[in-house]
Amino acid sequence: MKLSGFFTLIIVLISFHSMAQTNVMIRAKAKDAKFIGTSVGGAKILVRDALTKELLAEGVTSGSTGNTEKIMKEPKARYQDLSENNTAGYLAKLDIKSPTFIEVEAYAPIHKRQAIVKSTTQLWVIPGKDIMGDGVVLEIPGFIIDILSPQTHERIPGGVSTEIKANIVMMCGCPVEEGGLWNASNFQIKAVVEAEGFFKEVALQQTEKSSTFSGNIDLSKGNYTITVYAFDPKTGNSGVDKTNIIIN
Incomplete structure (x- = not known):
């Protein structure tokens, strides 16, 4: 193959490759x-x-x-x-x-x-x-929910009110807050506390910190599962986080 023909072939192959990248x-x-x-x-x-x-x-x-x-x-x-x-x-x-x-x-x-x-x-x-x-x-779709407290497998003394606190944002990290663009007043934000023979929902309210919600519950001795959820009835967006605790 002549040298000029070789370079022509190389140019054609390079051009083809660049066209193939999409x-x-x-x-x-x-x-x-x-x-x-x-x-x-x-x-x-x-x-x-x-x-x-x-x-x-x-x-x-x-x-x-x-x-x-x-x-x-x-x-x-x-x-x-x-x-x-x-x-x-x-x-x-x-x-x-x-x-x-x-x-x-x-x-x-x-x-x-x-x-x-x-x-x-x-x-x-x-x-x-x-x-x-x-x-x-x-x-x-959805919400990002992180339960901040109580911690997983935390042992909490009986007779003390247990605070449930969670951080809740949109899936992009955008803030959920009362009166905001993603208005917490339009969402259902609750904690479900369960144990054998026990079931209770606790409404969570915004704290002084944006996207942070909390509520309190009194619990007797036992092992409990806590599920925090947010639900937007207008869009169907929903999110969940769970943890387990022990009341001594």
């Missing part, structure tokens, strides 16, 4: 809230060939939760992106050589195992045809 922006968005990004550890993204299950790309969304005014308050026009340059997302770079039917999985929020939700979708991707802007958006 960029797909993938985002995870909390239901009735904002995008899931760095502030809560992000969403784990997996991109597979939907037919063969071959893993084509994986990563974690990073960036900000986005523009609150644009996402939550302003009317959205057709084709208008909710995201901006710094809005959380993961850019999947797919090396495909023919139209490929892919499956996208999002697990979020990745660092909160008691709250994690899997959301999936499928779509065709064409080589060289990038999907950018908002890109592929997967909705993540």
